[in-house]
Amino acid sequence: MAKKILLIGSANMDLSMNMLRIPEAGETLLDDGGVAYLPGGKGANAAVALTRLGGHCVFCTKLGADLHGQKLYSYYKDRGLDTSFVKVDHEYPTGLAVVMKEASGENRIILYPGANNMLTAENVQEAFACNPDAVYLGFEIPFAVTVSAARLAAARGIPIFVDAAPASEEHPLESLPPMEIFSPNETETKTYTGIVPFGTEGCLRASLNLCRRVKCKHLVIKLGSRGAFIYDGKHYDMIPAFRADKVVDTTAAGDAFTAAMTLRYLENGGDIKDAVRYGSAAGALAVSKKGAGDSVPTREEVLAFLARNPI
Ligand code: RIB
Numbered sequence: 001m002a003k004k005i006l007l008i009g010s011a012n013m014d015l016s017m018n019m020l021r022i023p024e025a026g027e028t029l030l031d032d033g034g035v036a037y038l039p040g041g042k043g044a045n046a047a048v049a050l051t052r053l054g055g056h057c058v059f060c061t062k063l064g065a066d067l068h069g070q071k072l073y074s075y076y077k078d079r080g081l082d083t084s085f086v087k088v089d090h091e092y093p094t095g096l097a098v099v100m101k102e103a104s105g106e107n108r109i110i111l112y113p114g115a116n117n118m119l120t121a122e123n124v125q126e127a128f129a130c131n132p133d134a135v136y137l138g139f140e141i142p143f144a145v146t147v148s149a150a151r152l153a154a155a156r157g158i159p160i161f162v163d164a165a166p167a168s169e170e171h172p173l174e175s176l177p178p179m180e181i182f183s184p185n186e187t188e189t190k191t192y193t194g195i196v197p198f199g200t201e202g203c204l205r206a207s208l209n210l211c212r213r214v215k216c217k218h219l220v221i222k223l224g225s226r227g228a229f230i231y232d233g234k235h236y237d238m239i240p241a242f243r244a245d246k247v248v249d250t251t252a253a254g255d256a257f258t259a260a261m262t263l264r265y266l267e268n269g270g271d272i273k274d275a276v277r278y279g280s281a282a283g284a285l286a287v288s289k290k291g292a293g294d295s296v297p298t299r300e301e302v303l304a305f306l307a308r309n310p311i
Contacts, residue, residue: 002056003266006132008124008149009043010116010140011061011086012095013068014292016040016251020103033103037068039075040097040292041116042138042165045252049259049282049296050136051080055266060085060127061141064094064115075293085127089115095140105247105287111166116141121148128152134180134266136259138163139171147175154178159266162216163258167191173213181265181272182216183258189221197221203229204236218272220261222254222283228276239276242284242309252292257283260302281305 018033039048043061050057059081063069065088072094076083095116100108119141125148135153137146137160146162153160154177161181164173167188176182189197192213195206207219211233221229227241261279268274281302289295297305 002054003133003263004056004058004130005050005134005136005262005266006058006060006127006130007043007047007050007136008060008119008127008141008146009046009136009138010041010095010113011044011063011072012041012097012111012116013072014038014040014097014099014251016099016101016291018101018103022100022102022108038291039072039294040099040252041095042140042163042255044072044076045255045293045296046136046138046163046259047076047081048079048293049256050263052296052298053260053263053282053302054299055263056082058082058085058127058130058132060087060119060124062087062089062115062119062123064088064092065090066093068094068096069115079293082130084130085123087119087123089118092118099251099292101249101251105250107249107251109251111140113140119145121145124149125152128156132158134159134161134262136161136163136262139166139168143171150176150179161258161262163255164188164192165254176214178215180216181218181220181262182210182214183220183222183261184210185222185254186224197223197229200236200238203238204231207231207236220272220276222257228280230272230276232272237273239273239280241280242305244284244287246288248288249290249295250287252295253283253286255292256286256296259296277311278302278306281309
C-alpha cells in the first residue's frame, strides 16, 4: 500500500523568467528569454513529487481566493494530490515567487508569501485526522506552525522529515522535536551555521554545528552537483551526485530530491544511503526539465535513470 504522507507546506504561483544574466543594481535589462506563470512553492513541488513517485500525499496548505489559487487547486486535483486540507484565505493573495533563471540554469527566487503566512496551527491540527504514516515539513510557512506540526507528529509517534528551506538565521531550530531526516542545501547550511559545507572537513564541521541544534537521526546536506553529505551523529559519508543528462532549469531540484529521498526511506526500511541515491536521481532528472512542480520525475523515470546509471 502507498505510504500516506501529510505534507504541511507552501503553495506558490511562480512567475518564471528566463534571462541571460540578472540585472545589476540600478540597471534595466531587456531580455525576451521568455516568461510564464508556473505552479510552484517548495511544499507543493514536494507534494507533486511524492504523488508522482507513488506516494499518497495529503497536502495541507493555504491559497488565496484568487485566480492563481483556483488554478493551483485544479492543478493539484489533476496531479492526484489529496486536497482535503487545502485551505483558502479570503484576505491575502496566493503566494507568488519571482523565479529568475539565468542561461547557466541557476536560479534566484524572491517570494511574497501571501496566504502561506495565514496557515494556522488549527489548520494543521485538523489535517492530522488523515492518520499519516509520516509528516513532511518545510519553512515557507510560519515557523511556529511548522513547530506545532512537528510536535503533533512527535506526540503521535509519526516520523518527521524536514526540508530545511528556505533558511533564516532567526529560525529557532532547537524548538523542533526529534526527527528522522533534516535536510538543508549548501546555502541553507551556511545560513544556519555560518560554515560553508565545502569538502569533507567543511561538511563535517557544519554537521557537528547543526546537530548541536537539531535532533535528527540523519542529517543530509544537499550539495547540488557535488552530491550529498550524510551524518548520523557517529558516521558520515559523501554520496556523489549523478550527472544530469542536461541542465535546463534547477528550480525545484532540491524539492524533488528531498521528496524522493523521504518516500524511498519510508519504503526501504530506513536505508539512508539508498534513499539519498534515489533522491539524487530524482534531482538530476528534475534539472533536465523546465518549471517547478512539473519538472519532478515519476517513479518509473527514476528507476529507469538508476538502471542507466548504476553505482
Ligand atoms: O524550490 C523552488 C520553489 O521555491 C519555487 O517553485 C518557488 O515557488 C519557491 O518556493
